[in-house]
Amino acid sequence: MSAVMKILVVEDDHQMSKTICDILRVKGYDTLQAYTGEEAVTLIRSADPDCVLMDIKMPVMNGVEALRMIKELSPEIPVVLMSAFATEAQITEAQKLGAYTVLDKPIDIQMVLSFLSCLKREKSILIVDDDPVFSKTLKDILQSRGYCVETEADPNKVLGRMEGDYKLAVLLDLKLNNRDGLNVLKSIREKYPTKPVLLATSHQEHISDSLKQGLQIGAYACLYKTLETETLLSTIKEIRRKKLSALLGEPFEMPRRIVSEGAPARDEKP
């Protein structure tokens, strides 16, 4: 993603399009304007925007149809739809196709701005584990996928690490040297009640009780070591997606599930 994010605004109402784009530019974004679904699809090919904000009700090709074509061309591009009066079928279809949400018009522009700023932000993850080799290898993997990763081996320093800096999620080892992982989880939950914490453990049989406790305290999910990279990545992707959706008013729920080997986390994208 380049330094300045490029937002494609797809809207057949010229005044609406102009005002949205003016605000986005004032807030430091580049904007592209499309007045039809067809124009939007063309611009996806030619201009490579970072995010799409698109009306549903447009003549000829509506926003949901345009969304389908955009996702075929660029499956990863974040798309937010807006509508004055969307049908339930359209909303369901839009979410199935991978839109973050369908915003009711008049849209809350502040909401869109916080969504965009979160999109722009580095995807930062904190790994709390006392095994340096494990931390190192995992850090390498995540970094190769574009995440910004910090590691911490001292459970007493975890809360300090979280201050000020935004973290997408925390990956926490259940068995830490001198302090029980559950206590660390509790202290994180107290200070950051909505922060997703992934519990990781290598002892499959013995500590399933602790895992259950962990989920009760509010861990997002539990994973077993050795971690399947794809499982971990899809879980983190899911968290990011949910956090972004939550910024747009969608409810954020913790699945509180145990992800074991061979049973990868459910990825909500098709």
Place this chain on the structure above:
Amino acid sequence: MAGGLRREIAGRKQAEQELKESEQRFKTVFDNNNDGLLVSDIEDKKFLFGNPVISRMLGYGEDELPNLTVADIHPAEDLAYVLAQFEKQAKKEVAVAESIPVKRKDGSVFFADINSAPITLGGRKCLMGAFRDVTVRKQVEEAVRKLNEELEQKVRERTEQLLAAQGELVRAEKLAILGQLAGSVGHELRNPLGVINNAVYFLKSVLPQDNETVKEYLDIIKSEVDISGRIISDLLDFSRTKTPHAYPTSISEIVKRSLHSCAIPETVTVEADLPDTLPPVNVDAVQMGQVFQNLILNAVQAMQKGGSLRISAKTISDFGLQNADSTKKGEHPALEVAVSDTGEGISPENLKKLFHPLFTTKVRGIGLGLVVTKRNVEANNGRLSVESREGEGSTFRILLPLEEAAA
């Protein structure tokens, strides 16, 4: 002379004979008539004689009849009418008096048509009445009349039902049209409102901070746009029903978020009693968010002079108690959330109309907010009730069934 006398005697005998035969014929006809025959003096209404049929009808012996008068064989309460008919018949104004109540010796009553004719007997003006028992006919007539009445009643009821059904159809059709209209008007208005909103936001972003008056006016525009947007949302929500997407949700979170999204003036203090121990409820978070936002806004608007808004939640065990088709009492745990204000309250009269569409006491509002709120609560299997005292405030109570109840 002798011949003449003989002839005269013979003639008289002849006449006597003829009279005898005539009397005989009369007696035969009189006694064997199918009707009960009764001869009465017009002046004193005393009976002279009657035939065996009338004596059977009345239960008196034939010899008893001369001791009776008209007053003895009719119920006292009908006597005036009967006597009036009697007089009319005596004057030949009426031939048949229909359905006259007649009293037997044992006091029981039957109905008779009485066909009368005045006759002169021995110089006395009399009335001979032929009584025909019409009790059975009268019963049949009565039955027919009743049937008719019932039929008419049924026709009336059916007609009313049909009219009601037609009214219902017209209302439904009107609502459907209102729905479509709301949809298109809502859509058409939401875009311009959105543009105004964006324009205000833009101006506030680029305007120098120190221009207080302009900022104040932009805030006014913004809040008016918000009000308009809310009215349109109510209209749109009213015109369509959304199926709830329910999953276990923390009601405290929803309430907190709703409180956060409502602008609560400084004159209103907020007190939230939402224990951490509340179990999750299976609801659509967006719909329930709307519910609480609406209730909170209403509460705030009811406290123009300030007051206290209290939101409390607790689990209760008797969701099913008020449920008519529930047989197991106290086995339906529920979550109760109460939103109370210390505002102006609602009059008993308005309380009745509170959930009717288009009822409103607000200066700006179309009276759909609480209708939509109630529908949202019910769509999530909950119940919404209200208590209010004028001058003291109102409490809106939401009951939501807990998981165990659904199992």
